[in-house]
Every structure is written in C-alpha cells, then in structure tokens.
Amino acid sequence: MRLMVAEQQQQMKRLEQVQGWLSRVQHVQTKVRELTGERSGGFCSMNCLSSYKFGEKVVETLQDVQSLRNEGNFKEVAQARPLPENLVDEKALPPILVGLQDSTNQVWRCLMEEEVGILGLYGMGGVGKTTLLTLINNKFFDTPNDFDLVIWVVVSKDLQLKRIQDCIARKIGLFSRSWNSKSLLEKAEDIFKVMKRKKFVLLLDDIWEPVDLAQVGLLVPSATRASNKVVFTTLEFEIGGQMEAHKSFKVECLGYEDSWKLFEVKVGRDTLDSHPDIPELAKTVVKECGGLPLALITVGRAMASKKTPREWEHAIEVLSSSAFKFSSMEKKVHSSLKLSYDFLAQRCIEILSIVL
Known part of the structure; x- marks a missing residue:
C-alpha cells in the first residue's frame, strides 16, 4: 500500500531493493501455490521418503517466508523520479544576430x-x-x-x-x-x-x-x-x-548602425552594388523600417532581387504611405508586410502571364 501511494499519487519511483524483495516474494508465492496444489490434488503417499521430502519443502518455504517478512520492513519504499539528463533544451537561433x-x-x-x-x-x-x-x-x-x-x-x-x-x-x-x-x-x-x-x-x-x-x-x-x-x-x-x-x-528597436548591418545581410551586397543610386535609397528604406528587426528582415528579403532605382523608390513610397494607416506599434510591421505582399503578387502575375 505504501508503494502504491508513492507511485500513483506521488509519482515516485520504487527503490531497487524494494523491487528485488517483491520479486523474491513472487517467487515464494509460486512455490506455495505449487505445494498447495500437490496437497489439494490428493497427494497422500504412503512412501515415507516422499512424505519426508514434501515436508522438507514446506519447512524450507516457511523459512523463506519468515525471512522475507523480516527483511520487508523498509523505512523508504520509493524515491523521486530522476529528471532528464538534458535539463536545458537548446533552441535554434537566427543565423544573424544583431544588437542583442x-x-x-x-x-x-x-x-x-x-x-x-x-x-x-x-x-x-x-x-x-x-x-x-x-x-x-x-x-x-x-x-x-x-x-x-x-x-x-x-x-x-x-x-x-x-x-x-x-x-x-x-x-x-x-x-x-x-x-x-x-x-x-x-x-x-x-x-x-x-x-x-x-x-x-x-x-x-x-x-x-x-x-x-x-x-x-x-x-x-x-x-x-x-x-x-x-x-x-x-x-x-x-x-x-x-x-x-x-x-x-x-526590448528596444535597433539603432541605425545595427539596422543597416541586418538589412545589408538580408539584401546582399550584389543587389546593393548593382546600381550607384541604390545604396542611398537603401538607407532611406532602413530608416522607414524604424529599427524593427522583423520589418528589416521582411523588407530586406523582398528587396534582395530589386536592382533598379525605380523599384527601390516604389518600395519607399509603399513604406511611407502605408505606415499612416496603422498605429505606431503596428505601422512598421504592416507596411513591411504589405510591401512583401505587393512584390509577391506582382511576381505571381508575371509567372501567370508567361504560362498563359
């Protein structure tokens, strides 16, 4: 009963010596059933030797039972379950970490x-x-x-x-x-x-x-x-x-220098160097993102394939105009997502026109 309470109610684990004792008890119980079966099955031999051997088994089993009773007085029957070895689950991080x-x-x-x-x-x-x-x-x-x-x-x-x-x-x-x-x-x-x-x-x-x-x-x-x-x-x-x-x-937004580092990685030097006017336009885009990492990452990925000044000017127009439609907390996120959505929709139209 103590073991049942410890395991079922307290979620503990039985001690090894208790488990060993229970296994020996089970073994003795099997011997008792076998001996009882022999007697109840009509065994009553007139053979003195057989009766003597049967008696020896009974005496030996009774001694085992008494020994188990003496040994079964455990002060503790269970212990707290061991915790998993890996106590901290490591989590994946973005490949680029800036300003944190x-x-x-x-x-x-x-x-x-x-x-x-x-x-x-x-x-x-x-x-x-x-x-x-x-x-x-x-x-x-x-x-x-x-x-x-x-x-x-x-x-x-x-x-x-x-x-x-x-x-x-x-x-x-x-x-x-x-x-x-x-x-x-x-x-x-x-x-x-x-x-x-x-x-x-x-x-x-x-x-x-x-x-x-x-x-x-x-x-x-x-x-x-x-x-x-x-x-x-x-x-x-x-x-x-x-x-x-x-x-x-x-948790504050990034400063301009860290914002530029993050944006530069997401856009790529190949795009930034594709036209002499793009770096200056890119700086304006970074300022429009307001130091918000999600906006910088989203817009940076969207602009990675834009290699003409007109495309960058359009991006600035979208970012600045859509920002007024949202509250101060949401405007940078929404405007950056809108820009990405517009570019994605435009790309889908181009692909459909080719297919059709």
Missing part, C-alpha cells in the same frame, strides 16, 4: 539577482523578444548556475493552462497515458509534489494575459524567496504588473 548581446547580458544579470523572481520582457511585435528569450535559454548551457531545470513554454494568445502543465510534465517525467485523463487540479497537485523540491527557471514566451502559476502547480517566486525564476515575454508593459513582476525590461 548587450540586452542579453543585462537580462541575465538581472535574472541572477536574488530579489528578482519574476522578470518581464516587453516590447512591440517583431522587436526580438522571443530571440532574446532564446538567448537567455541557451545561456544556461555554458554559464555556471545551480538550477535543476529550465522549462520553455510557448503560451500565445489562446492561454491554456493545460498546455503549460503538459510542457512541464514532459520535462519532469510525469507525462504518461494516464496524464491526459487527469483534471487540471490533479495535474497541478502532481506537478507541485515534484517541483517543490526543484530549483527551476520557467520561460513563458508570448503571453497576452496573466498566467496563474499556482493553478499550474508551481510555487510563485517572491522578492524574498526567489530561488525559482520566471521570465516571460509580452507586448504590453501592463502585463508585467498583473504578473507581479519584480522587474520589467523593455
């Missing part, structure tokens, strides 16, 4: 402060919050730390506590066939039993509303007890307050 090294170092130093348990990263869409969070995640590989595990969860607009619980369960070895049949409360209780003994970092990417960590099954880090850490990314600064973040870090 200083931010990564700042966030890391802030995260290591004792009084910081919950840290929010906020900024407009496409500014690089997920990339920054990825850099923090991967930094646990090559930087000494005393955490037991790092857990990454993509939350997105449709908040589902079940998804967060499932990610944690997979990381700590709780996920099984029976896991999905449990209620949110049962899952939270199972997670709490394991995680209360662990020092963890939880990385929540792209949250749109506050996440109730207690409902997930986690101890909520406080400013006085910040052994565990929670880092999240969000669009709105207000979410940090609702999550009771101990510190919030704004």
Whole structure:
C-alpha cells in the first residue's frame, strides 16, 4: 500500500531493493501455490521418503517466508523520479544576430539577482523578444548556475493552462497515458509534489494575459524567496504588473548602425552594388523600417532581387504611405508586410502571364 501511494499519487519511483524483495516474494508465492496444489490434488503417499521430502519443502518455504517478512520492513519504499539528463533544451537561433548581446547580458544579470523572481520582457511585435528569450535559454548551457531545470513554454494568445502543465510534465517525467485523463487540479497537485523540491527557471514566451502559476502547480517566486525564476515575454508593459513582476525590461528597436548591418545581410551586397543610386535609397528604406528587426528582415528579403532605382523608390513610397494607416506599434510591421505582399503578387502575375 505504501508503494502504491508513492507511485500513483506521488509519482515516485520504487527503490531497487524494494523491487528485488517483491520479486523474491513472487517467487515464494509460486512455490506455495505449487505445494498447495500437490496437497489439494490428493497427494497422500504412503512412501515415507516422499512424505519426508514434501515436508522438507514446506519447512524450507516457511523459512523463506519468515525471512522475507523480516527483511520487508523498509523505512523508504520509493524515491523521486530522476529528471532528464538534458535539463536545458537548446533552441535554434537566427543565423544573424544583431544588437542583442548587450540586452542579453543585462537580462541575465538581472535574472541572477536574488530579489528578482519574476522578470518581464516587453516590447512591440517583431522587436526580438522571443530571440532574446532564446538567448537567455541557451545561456544556461555554458554559464555556471545551480538550477535543476529550465522549462520553455510557448503560451500565445489562446492561454491554456493545460498546455503549460503538459510542457512541464514532459520535462519532469510525469507525462504518461494516464496524464491526459487527469483534471487540471490533479495535474497541478502532481506537478507541485515534484517541483517543490526543484530549483527551476520557467520561460513563458508570448503571453497576452496573466498566467496563474499556482493553478499550474508551481510555487510563485517572491522578492524574498526567489530561488525559482520566471521570465516571460509580452507586448504590453501592463502585463508585467498583473504578473507581479519584480522587474520589467523593455526590448528596444535597433539603432541605425545595427539596422543597416541586418538589412545589408538580408539584401546582399550584389543587389546593393548593382546600381550607384541604390545604396542611398537603401538607407532611406532602413530608416522607414524604424529599427524593427522583423520589418528589416521582411523588407530586406523582398528587396534582395530589386536592382533598379525605380523599384527601390516604389518600395519607399509603399513604406511611407502605408505606415499612416496603422498605429505606431503596428505601422512598421504592416507596411513591411504589405510591401512583401505587393512584390509577391506582382511576381505571381508575371509567372501567370508567361504560362498563359
């Protein structure tokens, strides 16, 4: 009964010596059934030698039973399940990283402060919050730390506590066939039993509303007890307050020099050098992107094949005119996407005209 409680309710793993004892018990039980079968099957030999041998078997089995009873008084029957060896899942990064090294170092130093348990990263869409969070995640590989595990969860607009619980369960070895049949409360209780003994970092990417960590099954880090850490990314600064973040870090757009480096890589020197007027036009395009990495990457890829000044002038017109249709946070993203869409539509028309 103790073993059943430990395994089913506490999600623990039986000790090897307990498993060995149970195997010996099973072996003795088989011997008892065989002996009982011999007696109940009408065995009553007048042969003294046979009766003597049967008696020896009974005495020997009784001695085994008594020995097992004496040895079966275990103080502990199970232990916590071992965590996976790879406590940090390394995540892929973009091939080109510009202007994030200083931010990564700042966030890391802030995260290591004792009084910081919950840290929010906020900024407009496409500014690089997920990339920054990825850099923090991967930094646990090559930087000494005393955490037991790092857990990454993509939350997105449709908040589902079940998804967060499932990610944690997979990381700590709780996920099984029976896991999905449990209620949110049962899952939270199972997670709490394991995680209360662990020092963890939880990385929540792209949250749109506050996440109730207690409902997930986690101890909520406080400013006085910040052994565990929670880092999240969000669009709105207000979410940090609702999550009771101990510190919030704004992810800023790139400066002009870093913007040009990123844009230059995406466009390619071959295109920039294809006409003497294009470099100057390209600088105007970069300024229109406002230092937003997503806009720089999207527009840079769209302009990689444009080798005439007129095409670049058209791009500037699209970027500047469409920007007025959107709010300050969205205009750079929308205008860059519109430019890419226009070029894609134009290319489709060209291909169709050739086919027809």
